[in-house]
Amino acid sequence: MLVLGIQKDHHSSVCLYEDNKLIYYCEEERLSREKKAGNMPILCINQVAKKFCKKVDVAVVTGYDLDSLGCIGSYLKHLKLIDNVEQTFTFYKSHHLLHAAKAFYDSGFENGFVFVVDGRGSSFNLNNGNVAYETSSVYFFKNSNDFKCLYKKCFTNSELEDNLKLNLLHEHGNFFNSIPISIDENTIVEIINKNDLGHFYSETSKHLNFNKEEGKLMGLSAFGKENEEIKKILDSDDFSFKQFGHKENLKLLNVKKYSQLIIKQENVKNLIDLSFLVQQKFEKNYFDFIKKYYDFNLSNNLIITGGTGYNVVNNYKIHEKLKNVNLFIEPLCGDEGNSIAACQFYLKQVKPNIQFEKFNNLFIGNEYNYNNLNNLKDFILKETNLEEIINLLVNKQIIALYQGRAEGGPRALGNRSLLLDPRIDDAKKIMNTVKKRESFRPFACSILQEDVSEWFDMKNLKESPFMMYAVQALEKSKLNIKSVVHVDNTCRVQTVTEKNNKILYNLLKKFKQITDVPILMNTSFNLAGDPLVETPEDALKTLKKSELKYLYLPDINQLVIKK
Numbered sequence: 001m002l003v004l005g006i007q008k009d010h011h012s013s014v015c016l017y018e019d020n021k022l023i024y025y026c027e028e029e030r031l032s033r034e035k036k037a038g039n040m041p042i043l044c045i046n047q048v049a050k051k052f053c054k055k056v057d058v059a060v061v062t063g064y065d066l067d068s069l070g071c072i073g074s075y076l077k078h079l080k081l082i083d084n085v086e087q088t089f090t091f092y093k094s095h096h097l098l099h100a101a102k103a104f105y106d107s108g109f110e111n112g113f114v115f116v117v118d119g120r121g122s123s124f125n126l127n128n129g130n131v132a133y134e135t136s137s138v139y140f141f142k143n144s145n146d147f148k149c150l151y152k153k154c155f156t157n158s159e160l161e162d163n164l165k166l167n168l169l170h171e172h173g174n175f176f177n178s179i180p181i182s183i184d185e186n187t188i189v190e191i192i193n194k195n196d197l198g199h200f201y202s203e204t205s206k207h208l209n210f211n212k213e214e215g216k217l218m219g220l221s222a223f224g225k226e227n228e229e230i231k232k233i234l235d236s237d238d239f240s241f242k243q244f245g246h247k248e249n250l251k252l253l254n255v256k257k258y259s260q261l262i263i264k265q266e267n268v269k270n271l272i273d274l275s276f277l278v279q280q281k282f283e284k285n286y287f288d289f290i291k292k293y294y295d296f297n298l299s300n301n302l303i304i305t306g307g308t309g310y311n312v313v314n315n316y317k318i319h320e321k322l323k324n325v326n327l328f329i330e331p332l333c334g335d336e337g338n339s340i341a342a343c344q345f346y347l348k349q350v351k352p353n354i355q356f357e358k359f360n361n362l363f364i365g366n367e368y369n370y371n372n373l374n375n376l377k378d379f380i381l382k383e384t385n386l387e388e389i390i391n392l393l394v395n396k397q398i399i400a401l402y403q404g405r406a407e408g409g410p411r412a413l414g415n416r417s418l419l420l421d422p423r424i425d426d427a428k429k430i431m432n433t434v435k436k437r438e439s440f441r442p443f444a445c446s447i448l449q450e451d452v453s454e455w456f457d458m459k460n461l462k463e464s465p466f467m468m469y470a471v472q473a474l475e476k477s478k479l480n481i482k483s484v485v486h487v488d489n490t491c492r493v494q495t496v497t498e499k500n501n502k503i504l505y506n507l508l509k510k511f512k513q514i515t516d517v518p519i520l521m522n523t524s525f526n527l528a529g530d531p532l533v534e535t536p537e538d539a540l541k542t543l544k545k546s547e548l549k550y551l552y553l554p555d556i557n558q559l560v561i562k563k
Contacts, residue, residue, distance in 0.1 A: 224276020365406025
């Protein structure tokens with residue numbers, strides 16, 4: 001059975017399942033070269049049609065905007081991917097459920113609580129005629145096919161009234177063959193008109209000009225400190241925003257009230273302290289949320305997903321506080337993973353006993369040939385070996401590593417990565433200059449799985465293969481690899497085994513033999529504002545327009561050198 005999954009409108013992506021096996025996945029941004037691309041993922045859909053040249057049994061669509069659903073159906077029919085539009089489904093009403101289901105399937109747990117927190121999810125009609133959308137949800141899964149929504153928080157821009165409820169008989173977006181959202185009379189529903197966890201974080205990021213890049217706020221927050229004046233503002237009851245129309249930007253800060261926080265050079269200190277306090281408030285409120293709805297008696301398994309799952313600082317602190325809990329952070333927790341979730345959830349409905357292959361890595365994207373590397377004008381192409389690459393690294397050169405299938409999600413895990421010796425005192429400055437990034441942003445590292453406990457305090461974490469935790473650095477790291485230790489003494493780590501990335505593992509192993517350090521700085525192979533490189537041609541273009549000089553292609557054992 002072939003099932004096509006389409007995530008549209010936000011972090012668009014497309015996937016294709018053949019029975020229980022994922023045979024295609026790509027994010028629209030990788031092909032359009034527009035970071036965090038939304039709308040309909042035309043380029044990905046075209047790629048599926050060209051690559052597989054056969055009809056799918058079902059196309060499953062998820063997203064926010066319903067206007068283009070008919071267009072998608074017609075387009076799929078035009079490409080001969082489906083026979084009729086009635087085959088196209090929408091899971092529009094089930095955004096948080098899709099997040100939760102995918103995370104549970106990936107966890108491998110027999111049961112567990114799933115906490116879904118993001119900026120916004122699906123919309124619902126209210127009984128007063130207005131609309132609200134989900135911001136935080138709690139699900140309990142007894143097994144893959146038996147689950148319940150225990151709690152759901154929804155935001156509305158209307159005034160709150162007595163007896164305000166979700167009108168579940170007329171959910172917002174009742175199109176095609178929508179799947180129910182599993183809310184019933186026993187679900188605790190809270191309707192608010194003030195910011196929630198995901199709202200709060202993303203909208204403050206926008207105020208700091210970090211539009212769609214909340215990770216920048218997280219990085220900046222480490223430099224801040226307590227500021228009573230700003231703390232009073234954040235803690236005030238009227239710290240909220242309203243949405244003035246469906247298509248308009250959300251308004252977070254009152255201009256007059258927050259005039260002292262306007263982004264000017266003289267207010268940098270306040271902006272840094274604001275970041276610190278926002279991160280602090282987010283962590284506290286998130287943990288309070290978990291404590292309120294997590295029941296140890298039902299299960300010891302806890303799962304986190306939704307866009308806020310990329311807050312690696314928060315993830316580590318939750319792990320640290322919940323010592324007797326089996327914690328799983330979904331590695332593809334953003335909306336880009338919901339094309340996969342839609343397919344998996346649909347397949348579970350029609351084939352309840354189906355078991356999906358566990359994601360042991362995130363190398364689920366496209367793989368490309370190197371046919372276009374002939375007759376390079378601005379580059380030298382030469383055969384290479386591991387020793388030469390290590391020698392370049394030891395001599396303070398950045399190595400762009402490109403191999404195999406692209407990573408899914410925003411983390412570079414060794415297939416589309418930039419590597420640098422973390423012992424170099426000014427390595428952070430070198431890499432930030434090359435990538436054209438802000439100086440305050442930290443860098444991650446890749447480390448041999450067997451050596452991680454000697455360098456970082458993992459707090460009993462067995463592994464961190466997907467860079468989902470910012471862990472505390474031990475004294476050895478602070479002395480020897482300062483460039484990947486952030487100002488708050490944390491580092492986002494990727495533990496590497498020979499099984500999950502043989503090339504990167506061998507690089508780390510050889511680097512350790514030469515330097516006694518089993519670690520390399522690892523950051524995404526892109527420049528600021530660009531998505532991860534997708535094709536070899538993207539890699540060459542990035543080299544050409546940057547100060548990068550070396551591109552390592554282990555698939556064909558070649559080194560590209562910019563002239």
